[in-house]
Amino acid sequence: MARPSAVVGIGQTDYRKRLDVTLDGLVRMAAIEALDDAGMTFADIDAIVIGKAPDALEGVMMPELSLADALGAVGKPIHRVHTAGSVGASTAITGATMVESGRYDRVLVVCYEKQSEGNATWALSGGRSGGQGAGGTFAPWIRSYIQRSGAPDHIGWQVAVKDRQNAMKNPHAHLHIENIDIDTVKNSPMLWDPLHFLESCPSSDGAAAVVIGSEDVARNGPNRPAWIIAHAKRTEFSSFPGRDTVKPQAGVDCAEALYKKAGITDPLHQIDCAELYVPFSWYEPMWLEGHLITPETEGWKLTDSGATALDGSFPVNPSGGVLSSNPIGASGLIRCLEAANQVRGTAGDYQVDNARVALGHAYGGAAQYFAMWIVASELSPQFN
């Protein structure tokens, strides 16, 4: 039987372009902030987990070795997680699993990307001319979603506006776009039909960190813990006959496993808010449906109703989400730690009132890797 685990410390850098600091300095900033929050120093940490998107993004091979000095990891177990864009959430889950196993009491989880040092589209194109990039890969699946669900065009624009408005309340966010509205989004250049420039995530630099502690550590820490009540990961191949790229089976399976573990039977009403990995605007309704939060074709209606806004009944990406900051390798961990911020009551200006249960989510690759967790203000929340 696994032991309980909890987020006991959170740290984030700002996600703007960081030419002022080395990779080592960047990860250390987030790590030290998380340790301070947990009332710890590097000396208190039993093991370190590092996650980032593929090494080709910065061209630093096996960075977990070169970053060991800056993270106080010399002489300690250090692990590296690779699951493309979902890696931040997979890394958080790895850290939680290490504590749940009983082997470690205090695990430092650090994720980062410094996109300014390389070029993500080059890396995703295998270094070749004429690559498709992430937006080019997802655009046709988004078109299929629109056709299948009958969603009107403005849904994507609306998500793009809503997440950027939320980001105005988040001092760490990369993009702070004053006075953004539907017209600004739909008049921005078309990058990959139907995705406009402002419906796409930025290229960001930044690091995020959490300290995950055992129940004993969580109950004796200086600040409120966020209890990790469930987590799940699922994967499928990128390409096989009959694959549903709009609603991948691995995403459905991941959500089912997650809700079952948490004891959730009605996610839309039993979860108070969600940080979903939405790098392109349409993925908000696509994951609402793809992760069984709403029935098929109902996701865009939830978005359209305003329910996913910060003051709605099911706020999605109160922090501004991936659309406002995308240090790729860290983006999944940011979703997970922002969910934790909500249930700890430490989300600042983008705090959702009375958030008790929150979902953190990431996906990666060709929408084939999924990692999700649910955090709560209580160790055993009751669902009605």
Place this chain on the structure above:
Amino acid sequence: MPGIQDVSMTLEFPYQRTTGPVIGPFLTGLRDGKILGSRCGDRVLCPPLEYDPDTSAPLDTDLVEVGPGGTVRSWTWVVEPTRKHPFDHPFAFAMILLDGADTPLLHAVDAGASDAVSTGMRVAAQFREERTGAITDVYFVPEGQAKAQDITPGEEPVTISEHLIGLHISEPLYPHRVRFAQGLLDGRILGQRSPASGKVYVPSNGYDNMERTEMTEADDVEVADRGAVSSFTIITPVQYYGQKETEPYIRASILLDGADQPIIGVDVRDIPVDEFRVGMRVQAVWKQPDDRDVAELGNRFGGAWEGVIDRWEPTGEPDMDPRPLQEFAF
């Protein structure tokens, strides 16, 4: 006509590094003809580090000069330099303990011949005429051969460095890819039919990943060079290093007749974007046999269609129903 060759490709990108409070001054020092180390307790580390490897504490950013002389602690002789090596003739890589430093620097010694190098030998730094603030601004020679240099310091400190990092990949084509390539040169598209599921994969991986079954030459099947567009995307090219595209272009998935998996990333140039649609029937127009080239075909990426197929043309047949084609998008 170029035949079937081994895979040979170079993956290369000019990465940028923020040099930070320690490596920045170290590189600035090299440009200005000085080698600097960082103080760590009662030791001096060269190359300098930003964080103490024992305690992880930030190290003093006020660096101290070491060298220019030093002692070789160990070495290896490079008989055949590559294009990325600091010399185009044989040289030594050596661990050099510079005078005043407590940790050795790995660097190049231009010694002429391997019998001129030995552990314990004295070497001295020489700076290159053209210096950019890089580790390659300096090299080492046997101490007696060092020439006096008059170096004018540069102006701005080095805060960003650029590194053209590359990887050359060379490997044989897998046997199933050789047969696929030969098919392309002959104007035929070969797939493989899974003996477990009966599904036809094009181009095949040599195994059925869903059924975890190996496929052999006996499973090779020819599929049509025509089919239906199952998905497409219009790309606005990002101007990354090595990008040759400047204008928007189509990348399409096409479900060839007789296949259960689409060919993806197919370059479509001659069908207008506003006429292109899922369900459209298209056929390949092959290049002349002498013009077909499979040099771009690797073991992992698509089918290198552009080397053998001149263009894809609408067949004029009625469209296929787009909805079921969604399951053959990628």
